Amino acid sequence: MxxxxxxxxxxxxxxxxxxxxxxxxxxxxxxxxxxxxxxxxxxxxxxxxxxxxxxxxxxxxxxxxxxxxxxxxxxxxxxxxxxxxxxxxxxxxxxxxxxxxxxxxxxxxxxxxxxxxxxxxxxxxxxxxxxxxxxxxxxxxxxxxxxxxxxxxxxxxxxxxxxxxxxxxxxxxxxxxxxxxxxxxxxxxxxxxxxxxWRTGPLIASVLDIVPTDELPVAILDISATAHMPDVLEMPYRPAITGSGKADEKPHTYRLGGTSCLAGDVIGDYSFDEELEVGSRLVFEDMIHYTMVKTTMFNGVRHPDIGIWHTDDTFELVRSFSYEDFRNRLS
Structure with missing residues (x-):
C-alpha cells in the first residue's frame, strides 16, 4: 500500500x-x-x-x-x-x-x-x-x-x-x-x-443474503474468499472476525460464503452473539497481508475500496475500483 x-x-x-x-x-x-x-x-x-x-x-x-x-x-x-x-x-x-x-x-x-x-x-x-x-x-x-x-x-x-x-x-x-x-x-x-x-488492514464486509441449507445457514457476503483473500483457501487459514467465535461457541452459527460461482468460495464457520441479517457488517481483522496484492477479479467480483483511517479519526478514501479496472485486465 x-x-x-x-x-x-x-x-x-x-x-x-x-x-x-x-x-x-x-x-x-x-x-x-x-x-x-x-x-x-x-x-x-x-x-x-x-x-x-x-x-x-x-x-x-x-x-x-x-x-x-x-x-x-x-x-x-x-x-x-x-x-x-x-x-x-x-x-x-x-x-x-x-x-x-x-x-x-x-x-x-x-x-x-x-x-x-x-x-x-x-x-x-x-x-x-x-x-x-x-x-x-x-x-x-x-x-x-x-x-x-x-x-x-x-x-x-x-x-x-x-x-x-x-x-x-x-x-x-x-x-x-x-x-x-x-x-x-x-x-x-x-x-x-x-x-x-502486522495487525493492520481490517476488511469490512456486509451480509447480502442468508441461505438455508441441509447443514448450517450460509451468510453470503459482499466479499469473496477466492477473489479477495485467496490464502483462506490456499493455506488454508481462518481469518479473525471481530466479536465472533468458533462454530457453536456463541448462540448463532453460520457458514460464511462469497459471491463468486466457485462452490468452494467459503470462508469458514463462525458463531455470533446476535443473529445475522441482511446488512449486518463483519470486520475481518489483520487482512492487509496477501490480500490487496493477491486479489483477482474472478467473475468480475467487485473489489473493496481501499482507505486510511487516520489517528485523528478521519477517513481518507485512497482507491475505488470500477468496471473499467475489470475490463482492462482482459483482452
Whole structure:
C-alpha cells in the first residue's frame, strides 16, 4: 500500500522487491535503498533491473553466472540466496526450507561454486516467526556458511521476523545481531515486511443474503474468499472476525460464503452473539497481508475500496475500483 510509504520511510531505509514491477514501485514511490530478489530473472528485464537496484540477489549459481557481469557493470552489489535447511514454519506453502524447496542454494551446492564478485549472502527462512526462530536462523547460517562470511560485505537475514508482535523479544534479536556483527564485522540487513503490516488492514464486509441449507445457514457476503483473500483457501487459514467465535461457541452459527460461482468460495464457520441479517457488517481483522496484492477479479467480483483511517479519526478514501479496472485486465 504505497500510499503509506511516507509513514514507513520514518522507520525503514529502503525496500526489497521480488519482481521488476515491485522494484519500479519502490523506486518511484519510496525513493530510497532498493534491493531485489527473485527466484529467476528474465533476460528481457534484467538491464532495467540493474539500473534500478542497489542489491541484486540471485537464487542460483546458474543465474549468477548468467547475469552477474551485467549487474556488476551497472555498479550493483550482488548476492546469493542460500538455504539454511531449517524448518521454523509449519505450513509448507510459507516454508522456504521445506524438502525440495526451489528457494536458495544449499550448502553442498555452494562448495564448488565460483563466488568471485559475490558481496553478500541472503537467507530467508521465516514467516511470522518469533525471536527464538530469528536466533535459530542466524545460528544455522553461521554453522553452515561460516566459511564464506569473511569474504562478504553484507548479510541479509531476510523477512518473517515478526518484531512488532507483543510477544516478540526484540532485545533477543538485537543481542544476537550484535554478536554476529562483533564476530564478523559485516553489514546486516533485515526485511520486516510482515512486521510493518502486522495487525493492520481490517476488511469490512456486509451480509447480502442468508441461505438455508441441509447443514448450517450460509451468510453470503459482499466479499469473496477466492477473489479477495485467496490464502483462506490456499493455506488454508481462518481469518479473525471481530466479536465472533468458533462454530457453536456463541448462540448463532453460520457458514460464511462469497459471491463468486466457485462452490468452494467459503470462508469458514463462525458463531455470533446476535443473529445475522441482511446488512449486518463483519470486520475481518489483520487482512492487509496477501490480500490487496493477491486479489483477482474472478467473475468480475467487485473489489473493496481501499482507505486510511487516520489517528485523528478521519477517513481518507485512497482507491475505488470500477468496471473499467475489470475490463482492462482482459483482452
Amino acid at each position: 504505497w500510499s503509506t510509504f511516507d509513514l514507513i520511510k520514518a522507520y525503514l531505509p529502503g525496500c526489497t522487491a521480488s519482481s521488476l514491477y515491485e522494484l519500479k514501485l519502490g523506486d518511484e514511490k519510496f525513493g530510497r535503498e532498493n534491493h531485489i530478489y527473485s527466484a529467476a530473472y528474465r533476460e528481457d528485464e534484467f538491464d532495467e533491473i540493474s539500473n534500478l537496484a542497489g542489491h541484486i540477489i540471485f537464487n542460483s549459481i546458474a543465474q549468477w553466472q548468467q547475469f552477474g557481469e551485467i549487474a556488476q557493470a551497472a555498479g550493483v552489489s550482488c548476492g546469493l540466496r542460500v538455504n539454511p535447511g531449517i524448518s521454523e514454519v509449519e505450513t509448507d506453502l510459507y516454508n522456504p526450507c521445506f524438502s525440495g524447496s526451489r528457494l536458495g542454494v544449499l550448502p553442498e551446492h555452494l562448495k564448488s561454486a565460483e563466488l568471485s564478485g559475490i558481496e553478500g549472502l541472503h537467507v530467508h527462512a521465516l514467516c511470522e516467526n518469533m525471536a527464538d526462530s530469528s536466533v535459530a536462523l542466524i545460528d544455522a547460517f553461521e554453522e553452515k556458511f561460516a566459511a564464506y562470511i569473511p569474504g562478504l560485505k553484507w548479510v541479509n537475514f531476510g523477512g518473517g521476523h515478526l518484531m512488532t508482535h507483543a510477544d516478540y523479544d526484540v532485545d533477543k534479536l538485537i543481542d544476537r545481531i550484535k554478536l554476529f556483527k562483533a564476530r564478523w564485522s559485516k553489514q546486516v540487513y533485515l526485511e520486516p515486511g510482515g512486521a510493518i503490516g
